[in-house]
Amino acid sequence: MHIVFFSTSNVFRAEEILTDAKIECKIVPTPVTDKAYCGVCIETEDQNAKDLMEDMEYEIVD
Amino acid sequence: MIYFDNAATTKYKPEAVYEAANFYLREVGVSPGRGSYGIGIEASRMLYKSRCAVGKYFGMSRPDKVVFTKNSTEAINLFFNGFLKKGDHVVISCYEHNAVLRPIQKLKEQGIIEYSIIQREDLGLSAEDLFEKYSQENTRLLSMTLASNLTGRIVFREDVFEVFHEKGITTFVDSSQGAGKIRLSMKDMKIDFLAFTGHKDLMAIPGVGGLCCESLEHFNPLVQGGTGIHGEEYTNPDIFPEGYEAGTLNMPAIWSMHASIDYLTEHFDEIASREKYLMQYLLDGLKGIDSVTVYDEDNARVATCSINVGGISSDKLVALLDKNGVCVRGGIHCAIIAHEAIGTVSTGTVRLSLNYMNTEQEIDTVLDILRNVGE
Numbered sequence: 001m002h003i004v005f006f007s008t009s010n011v012f013r014a015e016e017i018l019t020d021a022k023i024e025c026k027i028v029p030t031p032v033t034d035k036a037y038c039g040v041c042i043e044t045e046d047q048n049a050k051d052l053m054e055d056m057e058y059e060i061v062d
Numbered sequence: 063m064i065y066f067d068n069a070a071t072t073k074y075k076p077e078a079v080y081e082a083a084n085f086y087l088r089e090v091g092v093s094p095g096r097g098s099y100g101i102g103i104e105a106s107r108m109l110y111k112s113r114c115a116v117g118k119y120f121g122m123s124r125p126d127k128v129v130f131t132k133n134s135t136e137a138i139n140l141f142f143n144g145f146l147k148k149g150d151h152v153v154i155s156c157y158e159h160n161a162v163l164r165p166i167q168k169l170k171e172q173g174i175i176e177y178s179i180i181q182r183e184d185l186g187l188s189a190e191d192l193f194e195k196y197s198q199e200n201t202r203l204l205s206m207t208l209a210s211n212l213t214g215r216i217v218f219r220e221d222v223f224e225v226f227h228e229k230g231i232t233t234f235v236d237s238s239q240g241a242g243k244i245r246l247s248m249k250d251m252k253i254d255f256l257a258f259t260g261h262k263d264l265m266a267i268p269g270v271g272g273l274c275c276e277s278l279e280h281f282n283p284l285v286q287g288g289t290g291i292h293g294e295e296y297t298n299p300d301i302f303p304e305g306y307e308a309g310t311l312n313m314p315a316i317w318s319m320h321a322s323i324d325y326l327t328e329h330f331d332e333i334a335s336r337e338k339y340l341m342q343y344l345l346d347g348l349k350g351i352d353s354v355t356v357y358d359e360d361n362a363r364v365a366t367c368s369i370n371v372g373g374i375s376s377d378k379l380v381a382l383l384d385k386n387g388v389c390v391r392g393g394i395h396c397a398i399i400a401h402e403a404i405g406t407v408s409t410g411t412v413r414l415s416l417n418y419m420n421t422e423q424e425i426d427t428v429l430d431i432l433r434n435v436g437e
Contacts, residue, residue, distance in 0.1 A: 006301045008095045008291060012110035013126055027107075029098035038291040038304075039098040040106065 002061040003050060004030050004037040010056045014042050017052050025049065031061050064388045064424045069211055069239060069366045069415035071261045071268060073389075075322065082321035083267050083314040090317075093310050095290035105313060112320040113303070119323050120237075120256055120274050121247025127278075129306040130316055133271035134238040134259035135161040136284070140306065141234065141255055141273055142166060144281035150202040152177040153226075155185065156403040157210040157217045160396040162236050166205070176200075182403040185217070189225035197231065204233050209240035212400040212413065213358035214341075214366030216240065220251045227252035232277060238262060242326050243334060243364045248276040263364075263417065264326065266319035269312040275302075285309060336418040337365040343422055344414065347429040354432060357404045357411060368395075368404075368411035371435050376410040379435065383412075386431050390414055 005011050011027060018025045025044040030037050050060060065073045092102050094109035117125025131137045142165045152166055156179050169175045178196050204226040208218045223233045234255045242263030248256055254277035260266030283298050287308030292299035299305050345367065348354045353372040371379055380392035393410045394401055401407045
């Protein structure tokens with residue numbers, strides 16, 4: 001799944017949080033959707049990842 | 063050459079700072095927040111790490127809540143112009159740099175705000191008394207410099223910030239002087255917003271500054287343009303921090319600050335101790351020269367002082383020191399209200415500002431020159 005954010009800064013905050021939680025993830029170009037999120041997003045297979053996103057605004061794109 | 067103008071810019075930086083800027087230019091060299099290719103992503107990651115390094119250094123609850131600008135002047139303008147609204151009242155100190163005074167004065171001339179200046183003789187009042195004397199019903203902001211760029215006096219007071227903050231007034235620190243010399247915790251010291259610049263005692267290369275936002279209160283951006291996100295919108299998106307950083311950021315300078323903050327964090331106590339020693343050494347020497355006047359001599363200070371020498375004007379003293387290979391700054395130092403406060407508008411002063419890389423021998427050389435002037 002892809003976790004997409006409005007803020008690029010939040011992408012890297014999310015990466016930091018997931019890495020600290022030992023959740024495998026990588027930063028990849030954001031899939032094209034009908035809404036313009038920032039250019040990069042988090043890709044991960046771990047469904048628990050979205051529970052760690054704290055106060056950040058994000059969407060899940062499968 | 064003897065460089066005693068560190069309050070303007072620290073000329074000599076830790077080696078790691080030069081290496082970081084060089085590394086960014088040669089090995090990365092692309093913009094953050096733009097391309098989604100590998101090295102572009104790495105640039106964005108370095109930007110994020112830099113934000114967090116700054117935020118941690120200033121003791122923020124959320125260290126990534128940092129907006130980068132080109133210097134503190136831009137950060138101050140961003141905050142004042144974006145935050146203040148018609149009818150607001152602002153309290154500032156008499157030691158503010160023109161970087162604070164001028165945007166505030168301009169907003170006043172535009173009929174948007176009013177402001178009051180805490181007078182020098184009142185700076186020793188209790189926090190409650192200061193609040194009673196200077197706040198009004200419409201006071202929305204307290205703005206204080208961390209330290210005077212003119213005399214080195216430490217102006218920021220935690221107790222004053224606590225009282226104003228408790229009364230619902232937003233608090234702001236201009237940390238341009240002293241950010242690398244005084245430990246701050248925005249969270250604990252009730253500092254809602256803080257402007258910083260990299261090129262002074264944070265020891266980064268010139269071209270980076272910023273605004274730390276402990277408060278989540280909304281303000282408007284200063285510059286409209288490309289933000290790397292929401293390119294379909296006709297104005298900046300209301301997204302923090304990118305919505306406040308239109309245009310390409312100065313990443314070599316930002317990455318150099320990441321390195322300088324690492325260095326400062328590791329060596330903070332030894333730098334502070336060395337600078338305190340050197341400043342006292344200088345002040346003791348100046349006390350021994352009858353013709354020298356030191357301003358704010360008895361106040362707690364950073365490693366900066368301002369002097370005049372009887373019998374010679376400040377501009378001639380600067381020229382004489384320069385002839386002897388000594389770099390100091392004379393004149394008004396972009397701090398007109400501070401000069402009004404200490405009574406030196408007509409004479410100016412000569413500012414000597416040290417850092418930990420200076421030596422006793424350099425101070426002795428300058429003292430010898432001043433003694434000869436006195437004689």
